[in-house]
Structure formats: C-alpha cells, structure tokens
Amino acid sequence: MEKKTLMKGNIAIAQGAIDGGLDAYFGYPITPQNEIPEFMSKKLPEINKVFIQAESELASINMVMGSAVAGFRSMTSSSSPGISLMQEGLSYLCGCELPCLIVNVQRGGPGLGNISGSQADYFQTVKGGGHGDYRLIAFAPDSVQEMYDFSLLSFELSEKYRNPVMILTDGVLGQMMEPIVVAIHEPRATSHEPRATKNWALDGCAGRKPRLIRSLLMVEGELEKHNWHLNRKYDDITKSEVKYEIVGHKDADVFIVAYGIVARICKSVIKDAGSKVGLIRPITLWPFPSEIISEIASPGKKKFLTVEMNLGQMVEDVKLSVNGKSPVEFLGRPGGGLVTAEEILQKLKGML
Amino acid sequence: MEKKTLMKGNIAIAQGAIDGGLDAYFGYPITPQNEIPEFMSKKLPEINKVFIQAESELASINMVMGSAVAGFRSMTSSSSPGISLMQEGLSYLCGCELPCLIVNVQRGGPGLGNISGSQADYFQTVKGGGHGDYRLIAFAPDSVQEMYDFSLLSFELSEKYRNPVMILTDGVLGQMMEPIVVAIHEPRATSHEPRATKNWALDGCAGRKPRLIRSLLMVEGELEKHNWHLNRKYDDITKSEVKYEIVGHKDADVFIVAYGIVARICKSVIKDAGSKVGLIRPITLWPFPSEIISEIASPGKKKFLTVEMNLGQMVEDVKLSVNGKSPVEFLGRPGGGLVTAEEILQKLKGML
C-alpha cells in the first residue's frame, strides 16, 4: 500500500509544484491561500530556489513573467480579488506564450466578499478575464490528491504548449486536509533540463542570435497572424488535453455536471441516488469536455443538472455542449454558500 | 431638419457624458481613446466639474469609486489593457452597487497587441473579467450618434439600478467621424438633483444616520443573501433593458448577428444581399437579446451567422439563445483585423 500522508489542499499544491520542478515562486498574501506562500517561503530557500513576496499581485504576475521569460518554472498563487488584478498580466503571458502556473483559490465575491470557498471565477478563468482572445489551461481538482497531482503536472503541460496553466480551486479544497500519496513515480526533470530545450527563453545571447519576447505586433496583419497561430494551438490543446471523470452508470437518466468541491459532494449524492443519476466531472475546465457531454446528450432522453457554487457560469458551457438536445437545469449558491447534498437530492427528485 | 455636426466617436462619448450630467472624469491615457481624456481636460474645468488624470487605470477606477460613493456622476475610459487592470475595481463597484460609466474603446490583444479596433473583450465585459458573480450593463453603439446617445443615457440607467454601465466600443468607432445630432431634447437633470435622491450616498451624516458602503460581508449567509439580491436586480435588468435592432425581413433565411462596427458593415452587406438575409444587432450586449433570437430561431428553418472581430465570443450567447433549434455559424477575425463586406458576402453565399 502506498504511504498516505495527511495534507492540506494548499500545501499539496505547493508541494506538487516543488516536486514538479518549480524554480521560482512570487506571491502576495491573501486568504484562503496563505499556506502556499508561507510553505514556499520556508521550503524554497532550503533547496536554493527563489521565493519572493511581491509588493502586490500585479508585481507577482510580472515577476512570474520575468522568470518565465528566462525559461524557469515559475508560479504565483492568489485568491479571487488578487487574480482580478492579474488579468492584464495573464493576457500578456498568453500573448507572449510564456509557460507558468497560476493558482486561484477562489473565495466569495464580488468585491471583497468573504473568505469562504466559491466557484464564481469560472467565467474569468475559462472565458478570459483579461483582454483579447486567449485561453488558460484550467484544472479543477476535486481532492487534495489532485491538488498535488495537477500542480506537479502543470509545468510540463504549460511548457509543451507554451501557455499558462491555472489551477482553479476554492477555499474549502485549499483549507481542507485529506490523506494523499506524495510519490514521484518517475524521476522528474530537473529545472535545468527543460530550460535547455527552450529555444525562445532569454538568458543572454552567448553563442546565438539575440531573442525577443513581445506581444506588441504593430505591423499590419502581424497581430492577426499571431492570433490565428494561437488559435491553432488552442485547437490542439482542445483536441489533446481534455480531462474529465464519469461517475455512475453511463445510461443514467440524469447527469449532474459539477467540478471541484461541488463534484465531491455530488459523488456522495450519487451513491445514495442510485443508478438513475450519473456525474460528469470536468477536470479541465478549459479545454471543456464538450464532446462527451454532447455524446451523452445525443439520444435526447437525458436530463442534465449543473451544480455550481455561483449564480450559473459553467452551466453555459454545459448548455453549449448539449446544444438543445436535452434539458439542462441549474442549481447554484453564490457568495460562498456551499451546496449541500440535501439540496442536490431535492433538486434531483424534481427531475427524476 | 436637425442640425448635424461632424464628430469623432470618442468625442461623442465625452460630449454625451457631459450632456448626461457628468460630474467627474478620471482616466489614464491609452490609444485609441486619448481624445476622451483630452477633451475632458479642456471642457470639464470650464464648467467647474472635475477632471483628474490618474496615475494608472487602477487609480482611475478607484477614484471613480470614490466620487460614485459620494453620489456624483462619475466616469472613466480606457482601452483593453487598461480595462483589464480595472477588473478588481469593477467587481467592487458591482458588489457595492455604485453607479458609474466605464468606456472600453477596444484594441487588438492579447497583451500589448496593437491599436486597431477589436471586439475581443466581449467575454470580459459580459461574462465578468473580475471575480464573483456580477454584471455590467453593456452598450455597443454602432455609430457616432449612438456613442453620444448611450453615453448620455448611461448615468440615469446606472443610477436606476445602482450598477455600473459599460460602453463597449472599439478603435474604429472611437476614431471615426460622422455627422451626428447633438440635441438634448428634454432638459437633463442637473447633477445635484439625482444626488439628493441617492439615499445611500456618502456626503457626511448631517441630519441622518451614518451610511456605509461595502462589499465585505463576513457574517455567515450575508454575502449569499447579497448575491441573491444582486441576482434579482440582474433579472429585472434583463427583463426591462434589453435593446436590439433588427434590419431586413423578419422572414429572412439567414440572420446575421453582429454588434458595433461589425454590425455597420453587415448592414451594408444586407442591402446588397437582398431579402434573404436579415440582421439582429444587439445594442445591449448584457442584457443580451436572447429572447428575440430564440423567437426567430424557433421555426427551426433559419440559419444564423455571428460575425465578430475576434475568435468567437458573442457566438456563444447566440448559440445559447438559439439552443440547437437552428445552425449557428461564425465568421471572425482576431487581432484588430476588420471584417470586410466581401468576406461576409462570401460566407453568406455558402449558407444560402
């Protein structure tokens, strides 16, 4: 049996990133994710990596840009208001095609809101809170184990596509503890190996032509061309990187669609609800598992229920996937209210 | 005949806001909207109103918050990267229910991009680029006349609902000149009249209980309650404030859906395309004219073509409205490429 250890979600993210080869962390405190910078401030200096507490989230994301520009594995984390402040930076990172990891441990909004868990930054994450056409690869773990796993995975994925990865989680998952297996099965690349292969990174032009990283493309047509290039890349990611989980019988009558902390709760509901209810859990929010949803919806005799901790955001992507072939209902609670198993059961009863 | 005057889109926005009772403008330069602050810097001091060039877009939006807190008609304008920096502020403004006007004269993205017109901030505007569940009332003028009209209208609307209004336009509309009628048909409220009726505004507690403006709601359940309150308000707005224009025959086979500068171009295409093609032009992007689109789509024998200057954003709202009842196609150009009449005609030919 693999050795299990009790770990907090936030720490799992931090440990996962370190085990994934993190070179530099830059962040600014905000609840409910303070354990990440605090852990980093202790661990990174011990292994000769960089920890900087930035003066703001704006500075954090731009420091990430700097160390990503140099080809190093770079990361920041924050919670909703802080992530809003990073939107310009995220747009630049995507425009400049810089790999990095951003973690959003969501809290209740809008405004200062509160510090409970929430899922109200879904739109911001998957549609783009910043300006321009761009995409973040977005993971939504539903357990502390996945917090670790996806954090560890993110650098390789983000380097593969030269695109930022976001882990979109929330205060409940960030703060809760659970047994996980911290095991690095294959030897990880050290941070210097992938750096050598980054033929775009800036580290001084010794022995090669000078390099240039930019998103300003003023010559007529250049920016459009770059956008089409990005678009093809996003298509590739959509084809190859969709992750989801299906729980319950594929021929259930009602399919719940839920992610993250809500998906956990739905899983416990399904256990009780019997074989008539299934769950589709998007693991990547972008790229979204549209195909499988569309496939399941096709016969037309299914019903869908999207459950979220917000006023209805992912439900739009579910509807777009279902495209009218089946009814899609929504159950949600905003402002940090945690959806309960009873509420979901109640709603399901009305649908069965 | 009404007297026409030749006016630049950006100036029309500025003049409209002034004619709508603007008290205070705060902004930071960015192309292609610099005419707005420049005009304001000249005109506002002449009429004893406030113009401040802020040190950044962050400062701008928070100065707007300050003067809106005091109950004054307040405004800022910027272009895409600058608007990204305002996302935290917008979330606060919505959370605190503060009326104000924000103008986004979109340019090509992502990142620094270029200074051509673009429509790639649609998602940011209507889905929420900031954190939490919130909505901006979003106007998309398609002529210099509408730039003026909606700017003028925005304060009353935003005060009615205590919600920020955004004018989402682009570099082409902002920079182009066109004849418009600048005529204030009814006498406008002076800025002090509506202020007296704002029973929430802070101006010192003389003769009344102290007031408080905030979005932090830490007591359990408070924030959720507030969100449900906001949600009801958004529902009201959705019921009452949708604006759109239909051009061409209601029984056309193909309906183009387009807004802003692209809608203008589509209008000229429709003239040539004959009675088989119609245009639905959303004037409010949020609330979105879903009902009329759904209605038109209902017979099921229609086709839809969404045309945008981006990689496909509003098309999602069109699809959500159509809900599978008719096919929805997309034509778009990203990165500041202006869609041409020929491209649209070509695309239409394939669909007819």
Add this chain to the structure above:
Amino acid sequence: MEKKIIVCGSGGQGVLFSGVVLAWGAIEAGKHTTCFPSYGAEIRGGSSMSTVIISDEPIGSPVAESLDGLIALNELGYHRYIKKLLPGGIVVVNSSIAKVKADDRNFFEIPASELADRELGNILSANMVMIGYYIKKSGALSLDAVKSACEKLKYKKSAIELNKNALEVGYNYENKTSKGKRR
C-alpha cells in the same frame, strides 16, 4: 460507517491540532477522512474549530451540516455547535472550563484541563485528553490508531509521548457522570 465530528474551543487550546490527530488516526485505521479547520479572519475573534469526518467510503463535503460528535473545549464552542448534533450523537465537554447544562443527549463531561495539569503536568494537553475520552465514548477510532497517529506528526519525541499519555488519560477516565446527568 461515517462519523462527523467538530472539535471546538478557543485559540491556543490546540483545537486544530486535535482535528489533525483525529484525521491521522483515521488514516492509521485505514479509513477515509477529511479535516476542515476554521481559518483566516474567522479565528480573529479567538474561537477555533475543526470538522473531522471519518468514513469507510470516500467523503463528499468536508463541511458537516449535522454532527455525530462534538468535542467542546470551551463553552462558546459548545453553544455554537450543539444544535448541529444528530440524535444519538456524542458530546464531550471540558468541564474544567465549560459550565454547560446537559440535555438528553449522549453528554459526557471530563475535567480535561485539570486532568492534564494534574496528571501530565501540562494544562495544554487537555485537548488530547478530550480526544482520548471521545474515542472511548464514541468508538470512532481505536486508541492504538490515534496513538500511532501521534507518531506520524513530526514532533519531538517527548511531545509525542506526552500526547500519547494524554490520550490514555482521557481514554481511561472513569467518568462519574452518565448519560445526561449533571455533575
């Protein structure tokens, strides 16, 4: 089997640590578990709590709407969470500090602070005394599981021993009260 437990008290009483020990105990017992502590400005007022769920099956929400167990290190916490207790649920109260009236539930008092002070020479071990007593009364976990949990936590040897002893003190406490009886 699924047990939802809240440990509550004031800052400095070792509430969060108690939750962690319970959860580790669950791991030792081969169960599923979650532990969800209060955090941030919630604890500014000085109260602290932790929700621990121990189950044979994977756990959904780590937040408990209703409780099988309440371990109250102070009075405030007792009053705050007692309404969530399910019929048949077990309450364990630190009677050294909390003067609460029992109702008709499985209500158990233990003068944990005094015991910790007297038997262990460390009043701060009251939390472990409470845990020991709780597992005895509830059967949620075995004493062995919780003791070996203590060893998993990276602490000094002496601290580990202290905690294990405190667990035993609680586990072996011959309570003189019975169900619902006042002390």
Add this chain to the structure above:
Amino acid sequence: MEKKIIVCGSGGQGVLFSGVVLAWGAIEAGKHTTCFPSYGAEIRGGSSMSTVIISDEPIGSPVAESLDGLIALNELGYHRYIKKLLPGGIVVVNSSIAKVKADDRNFFEIPASELADRELGNILSANMVMIGYYIKKSGALSLDAVKSACEKLKYKKSAIELNKNALEVGYNYENKTSKGKRR
C-alpha cells in the same frame, strides 16, 4: 453614389484637416459621410492619412478596401495607396513635392504647394488647393458645399477666407495635363 477617398501626406501638411473638410462638405451636400483618420503610433513615422466616404446611403465600414479617389500630398502616400485605386478612380497629386509617374488612370497633377505659396502666400494651404482640384475633377462634391463646410469649422474668419480662396485656386486650376499624360 458612393465615393471612397483617401487623403494622404506627411504630418503637418494638413491631411487630417482635409479629410474633415471633405466630410463636412458631404454634410453640407446632404450626404452620408464618414471620415477615418490614422491615429496613434501609426503617425509616429511622420505619415498621415484619412479615409473619407461620401454616400447617398448609410455607410458601413469607414475603412476603404478600394478607392474612388486618392489625394496625395506627398510621394510616400501616393505609393502606399495607389494600389487600392479602382479602375476609373481619380488620383490627384501635389506635383510640387511628389514626383511620380502617371499610369493609365485618371491621373491629375497640380503644383499645389507652389500655387498655395504663390497665389495665397501660404504654402500650408496646399491641402485646400488639392481638395478644390479634386472636387472639380471628380465631381464628388460641389465647390459651394465644400466652401460652406469651411465655415462650419470653428476657425478665425481670416483662416476661413484663406481656405475658401485656396479651394477656389484648386478648383479653377487650368491643368495642362490630360489623363495619363506626364507633365
């Protein structure tokens, strides 16, 4: 009728003003019009241009893919935009500055800078001379409409007169070249 015209030249030659005058002229003539100038860092290099569309119908895009008229105040602009000219389109070139070879289009040269200098005592009026000449050659607008446009622009009386005179100089310029002929 729809005319798409580009006025181009270098910064300081009054290119944007020329566009505005044409568009105002269109308003005076009761037509629809748009005027779309170059802006921002585009003009950093020192070139400047303005697209004016004059039409009997509402106008779609203010940007012109193809042109009915090109008014080139300098050489660079001529070369940049001539390829957009439609067959039958009219080009007017300031021959005082731009030495370009005509091709088989409706190509008209006018030594506008010299004329402005000589006849009006102000070389900066070359732009209005060009506009006057262009409307004569193209018939896009009447001289009256453009002259009354000048009055709409809030300038000093003397400046208005100068502009109107310049328009007339251009309008009445007896060009010695004919279609396609070199000077």
Add this chain to the structure above:
Amino acid sequence: MKKIFSRPESLKDTPHLYCPGCGHGIIHRLIAEVIDELGVREKTIGVAPVGCAVFAYDYFNFDVTEAPHGRPPAVATGIKRVLPDRVVFTYQGDGDLAAIGTAEIIHAAARSENITVIFVNNANYGMTGGQMAPTTLIGQKTSTTPEGRIENCHGLPIKVSELMAIFDGVSYIERTAVNTPKNILRTRKAIKMAFEAQIENKGLSLVEILSQCPVEWHMNPVVSAKWLDEEMLKFYPLGVIKG
C-alpha cells in the same frame, strides 16, 4: 462625580472584533475623539482599508466606505475632489499603504490631495496571518520570513514618513505610537494636527502610528507594547517629520 473619560460620540457602541491588546482599537478611539473635538463628525467621510481595520466601518459613527486593498488614497481623492468641503481621511495598514497601495499614496501626495492619512504600522500583515510587510524589521520573524527578514534578500524596511516627506504637497507628517499612555496622548495630538491641516486646506497630512499586533507578533499584549518600545522605535524614531 463627573465623567471625564468615556467613549466619544464618533465611535459607535459596538464591541471591537480585534484581538486582545490590538492597537487598532486605541487608534479608532483617538480618531473619534479628534473628530468630536473638531466638531466635524457630520461632514466626515472615512475610507476603510483592507486589513484588520476593514471593520472600522462598523465602529465609526460617521460615513465610511470600503476601498479595495491599497486604494484608499484613490477613493479618497474621488470623494474629496467632488466634495472639497468635507473632511476625508483614509485609514490604512502597512500592507495596504506601503505595499500594494504604494503608487496611490505617492500620487495622492504628489497631487497634494487635501486628505488626511492615518497610517497604522504594525510591522506585518495582521489580517492575513502575520506575513512580512514592507515595514517588517530586519530579523523579525513572520509567517513568510521564517528565518527573520534578511536585508540582502528582502531589503530594508520602508520608512514611509520619511519617504512621504519628500513631497512638497504633504503638509504634515508625524510618527507616533500607541503602546504607552504618553505615546497615545501624543498620537491624539498628531491626529488633530493632521485633521486641522486638512481643514485649513494645506494638502495631504499623514500620521504614521506604530501599533502593536500581539497575536501575529506571537506576544502577549504587554510584551508587545514593550517590544514596540525596544525594537520598533530603534528603526522608526517618533516625532514630527514635517509640519
């Protein structure tokens, strides 16, 4: 007997949610006393920060607005420019003012906004759990400087008052503390001077108040008051810096 010391009118009768011994409660009371004394309660608008003192709006008995973290000077600018005859002040922690809000405070100073800034320097981020602030002392352990702040990694602490003193548009700056009765008395005086400067239209005024944060300093309140005396005052000398 006559009541000679009691809760000022400008402070609501609401229990503070701060930790035991926290300086914020003292500072709130001092501000309220000064507002009362100047007779401007009904024309005062306060701007609360994001930080432990975000709850200031629950305690002050006059109009108060929230501002996003670090942006109180911008919000105050917006208010003061449209309502120049009101008394407008910001209340900001060292994270709020000296980290994320650096640009906003500096530009309010450069523009000589006629507002008063109450700057509470407790050498860490109280609300988020005691992380390093720009004002954290060298060697001071915080939750993000587990080995203590190290000059050649984190830089030296920022002396906000001295920095702000550079700006001609700032009329009054004093550094005070709330760890002893004497320092508290002086703080009250300084706050009054600062508000008076605003009322006399002299431009931005600022009082930097060294304040104990016992819980996040991991000290009991009495020890924290001593630590402030012994450690903070060495680096942050008290006194009028400008005015």
Add this chain to the structure above:
Amino acid sequence: MKKIFSRPESLKDTPHLYCPGCGHGIIHRLIAEVIDELGVREKTIGVAPVGCAVFAYDYFNFDVTEAPHGRPPAVATGIKRVLPDRVVFTYQGDGDLAAIGTAEIIHAAARSENITVIFVNNANYGMTGGQMAPTTLIGQKTSTTPEGRIENCHGLPIKVSELMAIFDGVSYIERTAVNTPKNILRTRKAIKMAFEAQIENKGLSLVEILSQCPVEWHMNPVVSAKWLDEEMLKFYPLGVIKG
C-alpha cells in the same frame, strides 16, 4: 583614416522609428556603447517599457523582453532572481516608471534588486500623444493640461532621482541629459557607472536622463534641446545624486 565613431555592436543596424531629434535614439546608442565597452552583450537582458521606447527590442542587439506598462522592474526582478549573474536592465519612460509603475520601481529599490534602471524623463507621455506625465513642469502645456500644469490641481512634478535616493538599497543615482554633446558624454559615463554598480552587486542603480521629445513638445529638435536646457534643468538639476 581610422573609424573612430560608429555604431556599436550592441545596436542593430535598423532605422529608428522615433521622431526626428528624439532623445531615445541617442540613449539607445549610449547603452549599446556601454554594454560593448563592458563586454557583457552576451549576458545582457533588457526589459523594454510601454512607451515610445517599446521598440527598443527592435534596436538592441541582445536579448530583450517586453513588459506590461509600468512593470519592467517586476519583470527584471523575476529575471535577475533566477539568473543573478546576467546583466539585467530596464528602460523606462516617465509615464511608465513614475506613474503606473510607481509601486514596482519603489519596491525594486526597497528590495535592492541588483538591476540597472535607465529612466528617460521627457516630461510627457510621448507615445500616447503628449499627455501630462508626473514629471511635466509647472506651466507646461500638454494635451491633458491645455492651460499648463497647475500646482494646486495637478501637484508638483515628481523628482524621481531624489525620491529613489531615500532607499539604502539603491547604490547609484545620477541625473543627466542628452540635449548637448557635453551632457551626452556625461550620460554615457553615468550609464557605465550604473552598469558597473550592478556587475559589482551593489544593488539597484538608476540613471535619470532628461530627453527631448520635440514632436510632443511641439518644438523643432533644436529648440527642444534648448528648452530642455532652459526650463527642465531649472527644476531637474543634473549631477550624481547618490553613489
């Protein structure tokens, strides 16, 4: 005959897109000369601003990255912390550094980031069309101060060098100009001193360069060089401010 003055290796043979007489071109060349002289071209990483000089990346013959407006010091921090032996510098205008980027430059200074900052003060926002900058002089007309900058509305201009000098973590600061051959020579020297400070690990170094912006000042280049001498130098005296 021997070539004694010509294009340095660190400057690409690409025509500048700047306006005639613009100081940016001169400053680019000076930086390139110094980089050549110090022999560090192959280990230099430049951070370009958003401003007219965003195109610096087209001109320099070494690695250059863009940074969002105002954020070059944060981007440079990210680079330098992971590559401490490279030579990292930011090139920033007065809008970029002294307005939107205020917090980032101040905190880079406070942290004593070991980078070099080339700060080009042309008293306005060149790229966006000549709006007021934090450095615009009192009375100076810009496109957003049509009546000239007015002290009691816009505040006094910010003296960036003097402000930065407060920070112990800043090792070298000099204010120079590029309007005359003499000043240009001195600027070259200052840039060299600044880069040397970095190479010697002394912490942040900054050269504030007063630079003519003829087009947005609405002057011809020669007049603009004079105006700089007569008007800017009055408020911004040249010289070593720290070092």
Add this chain to the structure above:
Amino acid sequence: MDKQSKVVIDKNRCKGCALCIVYCPQSSLSLSRELNKLGVYPVEFTDDKSCTSCGFCYMVCPEVCIEVYK
C-alpha cells in the same frame, strides 16, 4: 454606574489584555477571578482611594470599555 468607583469597566467587553493594569500608575486595577462572557478574565477596579482619575487606563484600552470619573 457604581457610585463608589472612579473607574467603571464594562467587564463583558474587556479582553483581559492587561494594558490598563500595567500602565495604571496607582495599581488600582487587577484581573478578576471570574471569566466574562468572552471567556477571559476581565479587569476589575480595585482601589478608588489611590486612583487619581488620570485616565491612563481609559487611554490604553483598545476596547474602549473603561470610563473614568472624578
């Protein structure tokens, strides 16, 4: 109000920080032996003979739960 006392403490607001105790020049204050509603031992006024009504206790109290009479 307790007519005897120069100093009145709202005991259920007191958080027992002890600042007033250490700064009272007359040692007129001490911690109570009874927990208050907040669960802490609040301060008691013990000695109205020596108390000079100097107000130091009021001044240092973060909870504003002291009133001083003269």
Add this chain to the structure above:
Amino acid sequence: MDKQSKVVIDKNRCKGCALCIVYCPQSSLSLSRELNKLGVYPVEFTDDKSCTSCGFCYMVCPEVCIEVYK
C-alpha cells in the same frame, strides 16, 4: 565610404533634425538641398578641412547615421 570625408552620413537615415549642425563646433555640416527617401532634407558633410573629428555630430545624432574618421 567617401575617402575624402572624415564624416560619413547615411543620408537616407538622416531625419534632418539638425542637432549635429548646431552642435558642430566647426560648422562642417549643413542641410542638403535634395530630399532623401524619408522625404526630408538630410545633412551633408561640407568641410573636411576644419573638421577636427571631435565626434560631436556622432554623439548627438539620434539616428546613429554618422560615422567619424580620423
């Protein structure tokens, strides 16, 4: 390179800003009468007798289009 000249100007890069002219201590430079490809009158080197190769012209030229020989 013109073997005669101490100063060589890349005339199609010159923007005619005249900075080199005003700062040349020997008045060895002047504006040409022929437009260059940029449409401006570029600078010409007119006098290699008086020119001291001081390099001032190189130094002030924003276009880096001057080379100086000695």
